[in-house]
Structures are given as structure tokens and as C-alpha cells.
Amino acid sequence: QSALTQPASVSGSPGQSITLSCTGTSSDVGGYNYVSWYQIYPGKVPKLIIYDVNKWPSGISNRFSGSKSDNTASLTISGLQAEDEADYYCCSYAGLSTWVFGGGTKVTVL
């Protein structure tokens, strides 16, 4: 159960698009289409923004989009806004009723 690998930080200017990566193995990210992404503001509860690789929960902006290729999942934030400055975590099902999170990426809006 090794943590998924995420870059520590990603930054971008308002209006730009940024992509966050989440790298695992064939036992987790590569083995299942059950990758989810969470947005966390400091001191707040995590919020689901993408599930099953590329699906949106109700009420989530389509500026957030997800994809996966082999053992790497990606979250793209389009039209970056100041309110997108937060921490983002990926999570993957890893089989046998276990899950694994990534280490998190801090997004900074310049």
C-alpha cells in the first residue's frame, strides 16, 4: 500500500489550464477505473471533485476534468481561478477492499 505519487506543488495564472498528475502502479491506478480527486481548503473537509477517473459529482464545475493513461491519472483545471487555490489529492481503489491516496498537490494561483 504505497502512496500514489503527486507533485508537491503546481502553479498557474488566472485563466490558464494546469494539469496535476497522480502516478501509481498496475495494482491500483492502472488496474481499475476508480480514481477520484479531492479538493481541500485549509482547515476544511475534503470535497470530491472527480470520481471514476472522469465523472463529476453533482454541483462540480466542468472546469475540472479527469483522465487516465496506464498507471498515471491526471486532473486538469481549466480557466484557473483564485478560488481554485487549494490542496488536491488523488485516490485509487487498490483491490481487495483497499484504497490508497496520493501525497497531495498544492495549487497556487499566481
Added chain:
Amino acid sequence: QVQLVESGGGVVQPGGSLRLSCTASESTFSSYGMHWVRQAPGKGLEWVAFIHYDGSKKNYADSVKGRFTISRDNSDYTLFLQMNSLRTEDTAVYYCATSGDFWREYDFDIWGQGTMVTISS
């Protein structure tokens, strides 16, 4: 949608025990798989444990296996986490979470507000 409220956190000495509870607001609780997820101070999220909607399947992160036990009482809409042999590295905010959807077991769409567990002598 269902709301979740955790309780039972506190300060415990290393080697001690603690039992966390997570109470749901409605009977749909009994249809959902449930998880415990934790976040240590200044650290990332860590999945801790899962229990199937009917309790028939359970599993744990390697870091807690053999020390923590997840259980549920569907008649009382309550999820539990019994934590034994606690270590300083178990210090974290503990969240209960669920997809809130019987047909989705693989994500966490509904979270409680969290309960703080501090392991310190």
C-alpha cells in the same frame, strides 16, 4: 443526503485505546459502504479502513491492521472504529466518509466534520 457526525476523539497515551463513532442522519446509512480516513497534522490524507454496507467485507490499511477494528450498527445508523495499541503516529483528524450511493463504493462524496485523536504521553 445523509449527514455524518464523528465523536470519540481525545488525548490518549501511547499504547492506549479509543473508540470513535460516526452517526448518520438517516436510514440510508445501511445501504452504503463506509470508510475511515485520517489526516495527520500538516500531512496528507490516508485511507484507514472500509466496511461493506452489510458488514460482510472489511479491510484495513497496513499501518493499522491488527490494531484497529471497523464495525457498524445499521439499526442505530452508527459506524465505529476501535483503536488499540495506539502510537504517536496515529495522531490525526479522523473522518468517516462514504460515496452516499449504493451503486458507487469507490469514492468518498460525503464526509463528517472529523474528530481529533492525539496520542501523547
